Amino acid sequence: MERKKITFKINGEEKTLEVEPNKTLLWLIREELKLKGTKRACERGDCGLCTVLLNGEPVKSCLVLAVEVDGSEIITVEGLARNGELTPLQRAFIEHGALQCGFCTPAFLIVGHWLINRNPRPSREEVIEALNGVLCRCTGYRSIIDAILSVTKTEK
Amino acid sequence: MKYVGKSIQRVDAIEKVTGSAEYAGDIELPGMLYAKLLLSPHAHAKIKSIDFSNALKIPKVVTIAIGEDFSFRVGLYVNDRNILARKKVRWVGEPVAAVVAEDLETAEEALEQIRVEYDPLPPVLDVREALKPDAPLVHEELGEYAHSPAFNPIPGTNIANRFVVKRGDIEEGFKKSNVVLENEFWMPQVSHVPMEPYTCIGQYLIDGSIKIWTSAQSPFAIRYILGYSLGIPLHKISVYVPYIGGGFGGKAGINFEPLVVLLSKKAGYRPVRLELTREEQFMTAPVRQGFYGKIKTGATRDGKLLAEKIFYAFDAGAYADYGVNIGRAAGYSCTGPYYVPNLEAESLTVYTNHPWGTAFRGFGHFEFLWAIERQMEMMAAELGMDPVEFRLKNALLPGLITPTGEKLREDAGRIDQCIRAVAEKIGWGTPPQAVGLNRYRAKGIAALWKAPAMPPNAASSAIIKMNEDGTFLLSVGVTEIGQGTVTALAQIAAEELGVPVEKIRVVPFRHTDLTPYSWQTVASRNLFMEGRAVIRAARDIKEQILEVASQVLRAPKDDLVIEDEKVYVKGRPEWSIHFKDIAAGYVYPNGNTVGGPIIGRGYYVGSRLSYLDPETGQGYPALKWTFGAQAVEIELDIETGEVKVLKLVSAFDVGKAINPQLVEGQIVGGVLQSLSLGMWEEYRYDGNGRMLNPNLTDYKIARAGDIPEEHVVVVIENPQKDGPYGARGVGELSMLSVPPAIANAIFHAVGVNINDLPISFENIWKAISKKR
Numbered sequence A: 001m002e003r004k005k006i007t008f009k010i011n012g013e014e015k016t017l018e019v020e021p022n023k024t025l026l027w028l029i030r031e032e033l034k035l036k037g038t039k040r041a042c043e044r045g046d047c048g049l050c051t052v053l054l055n056g057e058p059v060k061s062c063l064v065l066a067v068e069v070d071g072s073e074i075i076t077v078e079g080l081a082r083n084g085e086l087t088p089l090q091r092a093f094i095e096h097g098a099l100q101c102g103f104c105t106p107a108f109l110i111v112g113h114w115l116i117n118r119n120p121r122p123s124r125e126e127v128i129e130a131l132n133g134v135l136c137r138c139t140g141y142r143s144i145i146d147a148i149l150s151v152t153k154t155e156k
Numbered sequence B: 001m002k003y004v005g006k007s008i009q010r011v012d013a014i015e016k017v018t019g020s021a022e023y024a025g026d027i028e029l030p031g032m033l034y035a036k037l038l039l040s041p042h043a044h045a046k047i048k049s050i051d052f053s054n055a056l057k058i059p060k061v062v063t064i065a066i067g068e069d070f071s072f073r074v075g076l077y078v079n080d081r082n083i084l085a086r087k088k089v090r091w092v093g094e095p096v097a098a099v100v101a102e103d104l105e106t107a108e109e110a111l112e113q114i115r116v117e118y119d120p121l122p123p124v125l126d127v128r129e130a131l132k133p134d135a136p137l138v139h140e141e142l143g144e145y146a147h148s149p150a151f152n153p154i155p156g157t158n159i160a161n162r163f164v165v166k167r168g169d170i171e172e173g174f175k176k177s178n179v180v181l182e183n184e185f186w187m188p189q190v191s192h193v194p195m196e197p198y199t200c201i202g203q204y205l206i207d208g209s210i211k212i213w214t215s216a217q218s219p220f221a222i223r224y225i226l227g228y229s230l231g232i233p234l235h236k237i238s239v240y241v242p243y244i245g246g247g248f249g250g251k252a253g254i255n256f257e258p259l260v261v262l263l264s265k266k267a268g269y270r271p272v273r274l275e276l277t278r279e280e281q282f283m284t285a286p287v288r289q290g291f292y293g294k295i296k297t298g299a300t301r302d303g304k305l306l307a308e309k310i311f312y313a314f315d316a317g318a319y320a321d322y323g324v325n326i327g328r329a330a331g332y333s334c335t336g337p338y339y340v341p342n343l344e345a346e347s348l349t350v351y352t353n354h355p356w357g358t359a360f361r362g363f364g365h366f367e368f369l370w371a372i373e374r375q376m377e378m379m380a381a382e383l384g385m386d387p388v389e390f391r392l393k394n395a396l397l398p399g400l401i402t403p404t405g406e407k408l409r410e411d412a413g414r415i416d417q418c419i420r421a422v423a424e425k426i427g428w429g430t431p432p433q434a435v436g437l438n439r440y441r442a443k444g445i446a447a448l449w450k451a452p453a454m455p456p457n458a459a460s461s462a463i464i465k466m467n468e469d470g471t472f473l474l475s476v477g478v479t480e481i482g483q484g485t486v487t488a489l490a491q492i493a494a495e496e497l498g499v500p501v502e503k504i505r506v507v508p509f510r511h512t513d514l515t516p517y518s519w520q521t522v523a524s525r526n527l528f529m530e531g532r533a534v535i536r537a538a539r540d541i542k543e544q545i546l547e548v549a550s551q552v553l554r555a556p557k558d559d560l561v562i563e564d565e566k567v568y569v570k571g572r573p574e575w576s577i578h579f580k581d582i583a584a585g586y587v588y589p590n591g592n593t594v595g596g597p598i599i600g601r602g603y604y605v606g607s608r609l610s611y612l613d614p615e616t617g618q619g620y621p622a623l624k625w626t627f628g629a630q631a632v633e634i635e636l637d638i639e640t641g642e643v644k645v646l647k648l649v650s651a652f653d654v655g656k657a658i659n660p661q662l663v664e665g666q667i668v669g670g671v672l673q674s675l676s677l678g679m680w681e682e683y684r685y686d687g688n689g690r691m692l693n694p695n696l697t698d699y700k701i702a703r704a705g706d707i708p709e710e711h712v713v714v715v716i717e718n719p720q721k722d723g724p725y726g727a728r729g730v731g732e733l734s735m736l737s738v739p740p741a742i743a744n745a746i747f748h749a750v751g752v753n754i755n756d757l758p759i760s761f762e763n764i765w766k767a768i769s770k771k772r
């Protein structure tokens, strides 16, 4: 298969590489760039665990082709904490016990950061709506919702 | 207490919020190969031939294996499972062949080039059918399989195990009963749906030793069974387990580990990796068994239970795995948390041509409590009694006798307190209410109990190492599947050692070469058992510290006090020595050294647990009995059957909450899982046993939008005296009895009895229409 050259920014770092046209963004992130924080759990858009930010918007990376991200900016869970500092939302997840097995945690953090960025004071319903595309089998969601709301209350 | 009873942060939290926590699927090894499985399209068929010659010609295909390559079986309790199907296939999704290739795409491509010829056989797709005398046999050779002496497969039938309980005189009990009621109950197979699909890597080394990296809950069980099946001594097998992305019992046993190891051998000793897709996770990985129950109950007019005749049949699918033990566990808890003086129970684990069943959070109790708690509700109605009062009247309180003849210990949890707590918080006693034209609000309650299902010799152990700077490393065999046990164990260690919990690191992975033994991570037994082992290990450490300090401080050990990471002489705090100065041996100014590295160890096994009598089921199976109750308020639309849970109340007698936030997390998460299973989840099959919904769109699990508006959690703490700080453990308990609470509420709303799961809108609507 003919490989295509793409250039993109991931977690602030610029990369140029060649990919086959049938590979997904999820594949690019996990297998090519070895960023293992983004999870694979269905590869057909059902679970949301592979969610990353693409140009600031959450996307299910298993549904995006790698070639499509040429010229884009991607943020994965590894790119949230900066300079060795956890974000307020990461800290809130810890304080609220918003994680158990942790397999879904990267995706919820990505969606949570996106939501707070876009809407600093969301209602409980808006948080629930934003989270509805990501599955968690462990927590029952309540602690995740509470963690996100706690950050939106304390931050401007 | 400084650390026990506090909601300290999880020890694994930072790794998990930064994406650096390691799971099996994140591991890459040099020279690693990829495996893909060819799955059976038939529920039951003879394999006539397999031709993979074309597939083998594809470049980058390294090897292909079929069942005939591996001439032995594995099994947890009954040795009934082939590594890959041999001679015949037993469910749609059974692996028939495995391709190993340099990359996944090649392996996938090669699957398409394998030709298998089948001779279809009549399948058995219902547990009741499977019990009929002329039913097709899933295992013709059942009589030849090796099995644990605790179980009794019946050759010539589909019965993998029969467990029986007999107490009192059942004839007499029914004769004296004024009210007798018999009902049937059913539930489908379901999936654990762990967010992390099953993943393992195996490597067979040229010297005959084995390495495994896997997302399995019980590394020591894998090592043991693999060693037994392959005839390899245990010191030559090492099993590594990183964080697990949800287990719920589905990863408790031995699954694909033998396969990847043998594929590695065939592929020239390179590591071979298998990661299930979501579809394979549904169709090929083990599931939770289906269930059929029939209960006949007799009581006096004033509501005292006198007799019960119970029949449970678990749909084990193609292989017995944990299923036989689940049938046994459901058998010895069969009455639910009630005292029944005259009892006859039979609990069968039955082979069918469905996917194979395994452990699932609750271990048979989710299933039979559905039946018992519905039956109790119908009994109460028949008696014209309030269901809460009826339950309390028959509550199994300390001093009363359990189904296996055990007198419930005086420090056991209190079911009456749990029932009263949920009744109070849900506002029990108000009649159902019409809201709007077709909508009704009503409340329902259900109770629960459970004991760990484990052999009497199930053991746990712990190692605590003191580092040279006086910090500690805690190593335990319980795996971290999300439940948070290791955080609570660090708290227990901190409390015992009197050091800040931040100075204790729990080793984040399990490796059978280094990790102390733990039988399995199952049964809500680990906080209790590992907890006791950790306490002993900490005491062992303190003893060693005192030994050295006694020499250095020149005072007898019983004159010494350990506090704040120091040892000092009673009444003389100025004569003291810091932990760090003795951690690796104390060095006098002239260089003389006494003592040495300090390593503490502890173990725990249950006291006086026993095998159960094969004829009557009598004996001591339970390390602890944990009790709880659930209550719901629902709103029901009688035109559409739509039901919404508005409010949930859950109460559990946990003994002691070592970490209240973790306890609450287990309860909130488990209760939603239970609600989800009760309302939506089921394996739907076509007439040929093919699963119709093997994906997360058609197999719906609860999402954020599905959670009830209000969930009240009540934690009751009647300590069990031999538990660590009185704790019992709660992980599985929260999964129990939510569906019957909902169905009981529906009954109160409109008088229909839903006795089959799921309680889908469609099933409710059908039941209501039938009644009209």
Ligand code: FES
Pocket: A039, A040, A041, A042, A043, A044, A045, A046, A047, A048, A049, A050, A051, A060, A061, A062, A063
């Ligand atoms: S892996 Fe992408 S949505 Fe499930």
Ligand code: FES
Pocket: A099, A100, A101, A102, A103, A104, A105, A135, A136, A137, A138, A139, B195, B245, B246, B482
């Ligand atoms: S914490 Fe396990 S899936 Fe969410």
